[in-house]
Amino acid sequence: MPQQVPTNIITGFLGTGKTTAILHLLKNKPENENWAVLVNEFGEIGIDGAMMSDQGAMIKEIPGGCMCCTAGVPMSVGINALLRTQPDRLIIEPTGLGHPKEVTAKLLSEQFAPYVDLKATIALLDPKYLSIDKYRDNQNFNDQLESAQILVANKMDNATEQDIAELAIWFETFKQTHPIESAKLQLLTAIHGELPQTILDIERTDITQETTTSHHHHHNHADFEPQFALKPGEAFTRKENKGQGYFSCGWIFGAEVNFNFDQLFSMLSAITAERVKGVMNTDQGCYAFNVSNGVVSVNKMSLDGFESRLEVIDSQLMPWQQLEDVLLSLMVD
Structure with a gap:
């Protein structure tokens, strides 16, 4: 360097x-x-x-x-x-x-x-x-x-x-x-x-560094890249995580899958989870969705051929299967 x-x-x-x-x-x-x-x-x-x-x-x-x-x-x-x-x-x-x-x-x-x-x-x-x-x-x-x-x-x-x-x-x-x-x-x-x-x-001010690992939710990733690519012929996959008093569930959908924008926006607005993020292909284009404190922010993306992704995080275990069923119902041809 x-x-x-x-x-x-x-x-x-x-x-x-x-x-x-x-x-x-x-x-x-x-x-x-x-x-x-x-x-x-x-x-x-x-x-x-x-x-x-x-x-x-x-x-x-x-x-x-x-x-x-x-x-x-x-x-x-x-x-x-x-x-x-x-x-x-x-x-x-x-x-x-x-x-x-x-x-x-x-x-x-x-x-x-x-x-x-x-x-x-x-x-x-x-x-x-x-x-x-x-x-x-x-x-x-x-x-x-x-x-x-x-x-x-x-x-x-x-x-x-x-x-x-x-x-x-x-x-x-x-x-x-x-x-x-x-x-x-x-x-x-x-x-x-x-x-x-x-x-x-702005320059850093030196302070004594105290590190702790007791609160970590440990993993054994061999590399830093995600290990969850969609398999051939697989339309979507779901991954869950938990730790530190929080639960998460995420979905990846194939690039060929589109969602009804209006219905997706309504669904995300109704979710009571503490954190919801997604980058989704819709019938109106690819959009980034960011939900915090009940407020949904939407930004148009220029991504092409991108696999849709949605992540939900909350301090309570949520009915992931019900949420997945709703998502699947919003898919359009």
């Missing part, structure tokens, strides 16, 4: 808008630069990579929430593959249920330190979560915030006056217990993940 690659970890809990923020950064990156993104997802089918591939970046995915498992082999393989492309910048998006401190420790290790210029870690936060016990009491939620030097209160357009007041009180308390100097800890606000490019060049 001729020089160290500027690298950022962009973390945050489920539904805080990490993927949307990265998409905004990719869309507005300098035209002469080639960026690479390593994506880790709790689900088994990989949605975020499909959304980002439309922006021309080099994407590698690690499914199943296992970026740091098996001694970090999946992550190491993925990073090595991306560094070999000699990108101008590397962005790493851990799963919303992941432990960014372990990712940081890996990037600062002797294996990668000569090749990676690790900048400030950025953690996205939905202010509404600060008033909900199941988030504030979640160890992963707190670990992600503790790992960051830059906190971004995203989705400020949906925040109430009470949410904003709670954010200010929380941040003052957080600074008192954060392991870096409070003067160097930054809190920014954003709408729709619209982060300024300059945020990526």
Whole structure:
């Protein structure tokens, strides 16, 4: 490598808008630069990579929430593959249920330190979560915030006056217990993940790295690539995952399968799961669907010949077979 690659970890809990923020950064990156993104997802089918591939970046995915498992082999393989492309910048998006401190420790290790210029870690936060016990009491939620030097209160357009007041009180308390100097800890606000490019060049503040593995849902992936390609003649497949108090179910449908857009939108609007993502071929074209807090966001994609993918994550086990039956009923010729 001729020089160290500027690298950022962009973390945050489920539904805080990490993927949307990265998409905004990719869309507005300098035209002469080639960026690479390593994506880790709790689900088994990989949605975020499909959304980002439309922006021309080099994407590698690690499914199943296992970026740091098996001694970090999946992550190491993925990073090595991306560094070999000699990108101008590397962005790493851990799963919303992941432990960014372990990712940081890996990037600062002797294996990668000569090749990676690790900048400030950025953690996205939905202010509404600060008033909900199941988030504030979640160890992963707190670990992600503790790992960051830059906190971004995203989705400020949906925040109430009470949410904003709670954010200010929380941040003052957080600074008192954060392991870096409070003067160097930054809190920014954003709408729709619209982060300024300059945020990526803020230097990292050295803090003591404490890694934990007890909360991990371990896998034994031999490689970082998904191992779930559709078999010849198979119209779709389903993959489930569970761990850390959450359950996920994902589907992949063959590129020849299309869905009724209006009916699909209605179905996704009715799902009460905490997180729903999909990139789906419909009778109106290929669209990315993103459902968070009951709000469905839709973006047109330029993908062609793409296998449709849908992932549902919730803290309760859902009736996956019933959901699958509804999906199958929405298929059109």
